[in-house]
Amino acid sequence: MTQEHYYFGLGRRKSAVARVRLYPGNGTVVVNGKPLDEVITRASSRQDVLRPFVATDTASRFNVQVVVKGGGIEGWAGAIRFGIARALVTAADGYRRPLRSEGLLTRDARVKERKKPGLKRARKAPQYTKR
Numbered sequence: 001m002t003q004e005h006y007y008f009g010l011g012r013r014k015s016a017v018a019r020v021r022l023y024p025g026n027g028t029v030v031v032n033g034k035p036l037d038e039v040i041t042r043a044s045s046r047q048d049v050l051r052p053f054v055a056t057d058t059a060s061r062f063n064v065q066v067v068v069k070g071g072g073i074e075g076w077a078g079a080i081r082f083g084i085a086r087a088l089v090t091a092a093d094g095y096r097r098p099l100r101s102e103g104l105l106t107r108d109a110r111v112k113e114r115k116k117p118g119l120k121r122a123r124k125a126p127q128y129t130k131r
Contacts, residue, residue, distance in 0.1 A: 004023055004024075005023075006022055011079040011081065013076075013077075013108055014072075016076050016079040018076065019067045020066050021065045021066075022063070022087045026063065027063065029050075030063075030065050053084070055102045056099065066083065089105065
């Protein structure tokens with residue numbers, strides 16, 4: 001499978017980084033050597049991962065091979081979705097407009113805010129007592 005031509009896309013979400021390869025095929029998705037159903041168990045997250053294929057109507061045209069590192073399962077799902085969308089744009093520039101209209105080519109830059117000194121969490125302060 002390494003000799004075949006593929007389309008590459010890199011996706012990031014929170015601290016997860018997904019390297020996505022699209023091969024011509026029948027629509028199987030493999031994440032870190034396992035099927036998508038085993039890695040991402042929540043059905044809504046699985047639908048979210050496959051949204052770029054639904055937007056471009058290419059669900060059964062490509063096989064997907066993904067290597068994901070860092071973060072958690074929801075971060076993985078967002079990173080894979082973004083990587084698939086970018087790889088589809090490299091496959092054919094005609095996919096850019098439907099992906100852009102669905103908001104799939106925009107990186108979600110939200111990350112967890114750091115804890116500040118003197119506070120309990122990033123913004124929560126200790127309770128104020130007057131007396």
